[in-house]
Amino acid sequence: MMAMRKTMLEQEPSEMETLLPWHAAGTLNARDARRVEEALARDPELARQYAVIREEYAATIDLNESLGAPSSRAMQKLFAAIDAEPARQPPSSLSLSGRIANFFAGLSPRALAWTASAGALALLLQAGLIGALLVKTQPAPFQTASLSTDEPTTRALGPQAPPRALVRFAPDARVADITALLDSYQASIVDTRGGLFRLQFGNKAMPKDEIAGLMSRLQGEKIVSLAVAAP
Amino acid sequence: MQVLYGRHHVRVFRFGLRLVRDEQIAEDLISEVFLDVWRQAGKFEGRSAVSTWLLAITRFKALSALRRRKDVELDDEAANAIEDASDDPEVAVQKKDTSQALRKCLTALSPDHREIVDLVYYHEKSVEEVAEIVGIPENTVKTRLFYARKKLAELLKAAGVERGWP
Numbered sequence: 001m002m003a004m005r006k007t008m009l010e011q012e013p014s015e016m017e018t019l020l021p022w023h024a025a026g027t028l029n030a031r032d033a034r035r036v037e038e039a040l041a042r043d044p045e046l047a048r049q050y051a052v053i054r055e056e057y058a059a060t061i062d063l064n065e066s067l068g069a070p071s072s073r074a075m076q077k078l079f080a081a082i083d084a085e086p087a088r089q090p091p092s093s094l095s096l097s098g099r100i101a102n103f104f105a106g107l108s109p110r111a112l113a114w115t116a117s118a119g120a121l122a123l124l125l126q127a128g129l130i131g132a133l134l135v136k137t138q139p140a141p142f143q144t145a146s147l148s149t150d151e152p153t154t155r156a157l158g159p160q161a162p163p164r165a166l167v168r169f170a171p172d173a174r175v176a177d178i179t180a181l182l183d184s185y186q187a188s189i190v191d192t193r194g195g196l197f198r199l200q201f202g203n204k205a206m207p208k209d210e211i212a213g214l215m216s217r218l219q220g221e222k223i224v225s226l227a228v229a230a231p
Numbered sequence: 232m233q234v235l236y237g238r239h240h241v242r243v244f245r246f247g248l249r250l251v252r253d254e255q256i257a258e259d260l261i262s263e264v265f266l267d268v269w270r271q272a273g274k275f276e277g278r279s280a281v282s283t284w285l286l287a288i289t290r291f292k293a294l295s296a297l298r299r300r301k302d303v304e305l306d307d308e309a310a311n312a313i314e315d316a317s318d319d320p321e322v323a324v325q326k327k328d329t330s331q332a333l334r335k336c337l338t339a340l341s342p343d344h345r346e347i348v349d350l351v352y353y354h355e356k357s358v359e360e361v362a363e364i365v366g367i368p369e370n371t372v373k374t375r376l377f378y379a380r381k382k383l384a385e386l387l388k389a390a391g392v393e394r395g396w397p
Binding site for chain 1: 330
């Protein structure tokens with residue numbers, strides 16, 4: 001019985017032993033990392049095991065990196081499937097307005113209140129953005145003797161950034177169409193949130209009038225429902 | 232979707248490939264995984280990293296694919312038997328290449344052990360994230376990796392490689 005218990009105890013890993021792999025990968029929290037460091041400093045047996053783990057860590061990365069990457073077939077298959085999505089799925093029994101109504105019905109009163117506040121804030125921000133654009137693009141009706149609107153009142157500290165825009169695509173826009181549009185405008189998606197995409201155009205700064213032209217061209221695209229210049 | 236795909240598809244592919252061991256199936260897997268993401272984007276709660284969510288879906292899809300393949304068994308013995316037939320760690324040792332033997336033995340681990348080693352070392356997932364992906368308690372994650380490492384040491388020992396642990 002004693003011998004069996006001893007064997008079981010010998011097989012049971014200590015907490016520090018179990019944490020060593022995550023220490024090697026650098027994914028422990030600060031507290032555990034410090035505890036492991038202290039244990040390694042005072043326990044040569046643990047330090048020897050840690051050296052073995054470092055080898056395993058390196059070999060696992062080597063092995064995975066040697067697996068290569070998937071062919072373009074996988075991407076083509078995916079985007080073809082995405083394009084086929086509306087056609088493959090039978091029309092939902094609920095209309096868009098029905099879905100929206102269901103979504104709001106499913107929210108608790110508190111969540112609904114927060115959602116409404118967030119919506120109001122988004123509207124305010126959008127109004128501010130559009131207002132700022134209008135002020136920038138319209139000539140001033142009068143000019144004071146002390147202020148020239150032709151000259152910037154501040155000086156940029158660094159190089160000018162390429163133009164960016166917040167864009168919302170039409171609900172029926174296909175992935176292939178969006179990809180073609182990005183290509184034709186030399187644009188890339190910087191980030192996306194709540195159906196709005198932040199696009200960057202090229203890699204050079206543009207004068208204001210060119211940006212305005214770009215926005216108006218973009219707004220004229222069939223698959224674009226909203227396009228406004230953004231920082 | 233293009234940004235998400237561009238950022239994660241290689242790691243998703245490699246994780247899937249290590250589980251299903253078939254490039255064709257692994258490529259099909261990534262299409263299925265990202266299509267699921269496209270369909271279920273609204274369900275992502277943002278409590279975990281996107282990569283953790285992707286790996287959890289990949290794992291689920293890989294296990295389903297394995298179940299569909301009648302010639303592949305999920306139990307450890309069968310997986311090891313397949314490896315025993317094709318792998319030859321002794322050859323690597325004869326070449327005095329310990330790291331090559333280590334890599335061979337890593338592929339000879341059981342599916343459960345392989346996935347946990349990959350998730351921790353290659354995908355750099357924390358204890359909590361591995362628990363979420365694999366669907367097991369955090370303590371089980373720690374002990375499973377410990378026993379995966381012990382199994383690895385046994386395989387290396389059988390191949391004539393002594394590393395001073397255990």
